[in-house]
Ligand SMILES: *[C@@H]1O[C@H](CO)[C@@H](O)[C@H](O)[C@H]1NC(C)=O
C-alpha cells in the first residue's frame with residue numbers, strides 16, 4: 001500500500017527523464033512468463049497460489065549490470081495482474097516498473113512485454129505482484145544483478161550463492177484477504193513464515209568455504225530477524241550499496257528489504273539451523289531451514305539460536321551501523337554524478353505522516369491525510385496529453401496537515417534533478433516500510449518522537465547507505481535525501 005502512495009512522489013521526479021541510447025555491447029535477455037493459478041500447500045494446507053511458468057516462487061532472474069530485459073508476461077488469471085521489479089531504478093523507462101499510476105495492469109488472457117535495463121546496478125532484489133493482494137498468493141521471485149566480469153567486487157568470489165525469499169504467509173487466499181480489508185478490518189496475523197515458499201529448505205555447503213546468502217523480506221506486513229546457528233554473517237551489500245563489512249549474529253529485515261551476507265563454514269561438520277522469526281509481534285512465529293555441511297556427521301540439533309530482545313532501539317542501532325563503503329567500486333546512484341550527498345542542500349523538505357483511517361467503510365492507509373486512489377487513466381498519459389481532472393497536484397500537503405482523511409489521486413510535483421529531504425513520521429503502533437519506487441535515497445537519520453530542525457544535527461551526511469526501502473519504527477521519524 002505504501003508502494004502505491006510513493007509512486008506519486010517519484011512520478012514527477014522520474015517523469016521527465018528521457019530515453020537515452022542503449023549501448024550496443026549491453027546484453028539482451030529474453031523471457032516469456034505465463035502466470036496461472038495452481039494449488040500449493042506451503043503451510044500443509046492446500047490453497048490457491050499464483051505460479052509463474054508453473055513455479056512457486058517464480059523463476060529466479062539472474063542478471064548482470066546493464067542487461068536489457070525483454071520479458072513478455074502472459075496473464076492467465078481471472079484478474080488483471082502487474083509485476084513490479086523492486087529496486088530496479090528504471091532510469092530510462094520509469095513507467096515500466098509495474099506500479100499503478102504509471103503501468104496499467106495486464107488484463108486476463110493478455111500479455112505485456114516489459115522492457116527495462118539494470119543500468120549501473122548490482123545487488124539482491126525481488127520482483128512481486130503490486131496489485132490486488134496477489135503477493136499474498138505468490139507470483140514473486142528473486143532478481144539478482146551481478147557485477148560485470150570486468151568490475152571487481154569488494155570481497156573474494158564466494159564458493160556458492162543462495163537466495164532466500166523469506167516472508168509471512170497467510171492460509172487465507174488473496175481474494176479472502178482483500179475482502180477482509182474491504183470490509184474495514186485489518187490484515188489478520190499471518191499463519192507462518194516461509195523460506196523460498198516452503199516450511200523447510202536446505203542449503204548444502206562445503207566446510208571451510210564461504211558462501212553468499214541473499215536474504216529478502218517478501219512478506220506482506222511482518223519484519224523478521226534472520227540468524228544461522230553457530231555462524232556469523234558478514235554484511236556486504238544492501239539493496240545495491242556495497243557496505244562496510246561488519247559482522248552480525250543476526251539481522252532484522254523489514255518488508256521489501258534485501259541484504260546480502262557472506263557466511264564462512266568454520267564449524268564442526270554437522271547440520272545447523274537457519275532461523276527466521278517475526279519481530280515486534282505479540283506472538284513470535286519462527287521458521288527454520290538447514291545449513292547442511294556436505295561432510296555433515298549429524299542432523300540439526302540443540303535449541304534454536306535465540307534472536308535479539310524485542311527492542312526497537314536494538315534494531316535502530318543495527319540500522320545505523322549499515323554504512324556505505326565509500327572506496328568500493330560500484331555504480332553510484334546519484335544522477336548528478338556527485339558522491340558527496342552531504343554537501344548538497346536539498347531545495348525543500350517534505351514531511352509525511354502515515355495514518356490508517358477507515359474511509360467509506362474500508363480500511364485505508366493515508367499520508368498527510370490523503371489516501372491515494374488509482375485513476376483509470378495512467379498518470380503519465382494524463383500528464384503527456386494534458387488531460388485535466390485525472391490527478392490533482394498539491395492536493396497532498398508537504399507537512400502533516402491535521403485535516404480529515406480523504407481520498408484523492410494526489411501527485412506531489414518536483415523538478416528534474418531536484419534534491420529533496422523527506423521525513424517519514426510513523427504515528428502508528430506498527431512497523432512501516434516505505435519504498436521509493438524506481439529510485440533510491442540516502443537514509444540519513446533516525447530519531448524518536450516528532451521531527452524538529454534540531455533532528456538534522458544527528459544526520460549522517462558522510463556515509464549513509466542508499467537503499468530503496470526503509471523501515472520506519474513506531475513513534476520514530478526517518479529522514480532521507
Ligand atoms: C500477445 O498479445 C498479442 C495481442 O496484443 C497477440 O497478438 C500475441 O499473440 C500475444 N502473445 C502471446 C505469446 O500470447
Ligand SMILES: *[C@@H]1O[C@H](CO)[C@@H](O)[C@H](O)[C@H]1NC(C)=O
Pocket residue numbers: 153154155243244245246325326327328329
Ligand atoms: C571497502 O571496499 C574496499 C574496496 O573494494 C575494500 O578493500 C575494503 O575492505 C572495504 N572496506 C570495508 C570496511 O568493508
Ligand SMILES: *[C@@H]1O[C@H](CO)[C@@H](O)[C@H](O)[C@H]1NC(C)=O
Pocket residue numbers: 384385386
Ligand atoms: C500539453 O501542454 C503543453 C503546455 O501547454 C504543450 O507544450 C504540449 O504540446 C501539450 N501536449 C499535447 C500532447 O498536447
Ligand SMILES: *[C@@H]1O[C@H](CO)[C@@H](O)[C@H](O)[C@H]1NC(C)=O
Pocket residue numbers: 428429474475
Ligand atoms: C507511541 O506513542 C504513543 C503516544 O505517546 C504511545 O501511546 C504508544 O504506546 C507509542 N507506541 C510505541 C510502539 O511505542
